[in-house]
Amino acid sequence: MPLDNVTTDPVAQLRSVGLRVTGPRVAVLNAVTARPHSDADDVAAVVRAEAGSVSMQAVYDVLRACVNAGLLRRIEPAGSPALYETRTGDNHHHLVCRGCRKVVDVDCVVGAAPCLESSESAGFVVEEAEIVFWGLCADCASARDSTVPVPAISAT
Structure with missing residues (x-):
């Protein structure tokens, strides 16, 4: 069950969901809090800088345990x-830049969760709708606009 992460104290978060408090778990939660929308490699790099030698498998195991406990969202x-991100327990969506791959959160646009109603449920009980908006962030759009040649206007 997702939690609304009110506290950013990783020790309290781990205890609140019944997970054992370990150095790698605390370091992973700190890393994702500091850098939301990080992939496992980025999380591992931050964890290693904070906690020293931690295997990639340990990072994956912690990420999986924290996602399953509702502390992280994948x-x-x-x-x-x-x-991975720490914003859980709500129905927010994401904007992804096609240029630099930057990801930002965007609140649900309209309606109550899950924001969309399927035209055909096929017997499913819909619990969540995941929407990803794709485009260019301001920096990438500006860079693209400055590199796109302006067509010459000919007088005919």
Whole structure:
């Protein structure tokens, strides 16, 4: 069950969901808090800088345990590795830049969760709708606009 992470204290968060408090778990939660929308490699780099030698498998195990406990949310934008964030317990969506792959949160646009109603449920009980908006962030759009040649106007 997702939690609304009111506290950013990783020790309290782990205890609140019945997970044992370990150095790698605390370091992973700190890393994802500091850098939301990070992939496992980025999380591992931050954890190693904070806690020293930690195996990639340990990072994956902690990420999986924290996702299963509702402390982290895993998102998988098309063409990207899985990304992790601490914002759980709500029905927010994401904006993804096609240029630099920057990801930002956007609150649910309209309506109550899950924001969308399927035209056909096929017997499913819909619990969540995941929406990803794709485009260019301001920096990438500006860079693209400055590199796109302006067509010459000919006088005919």
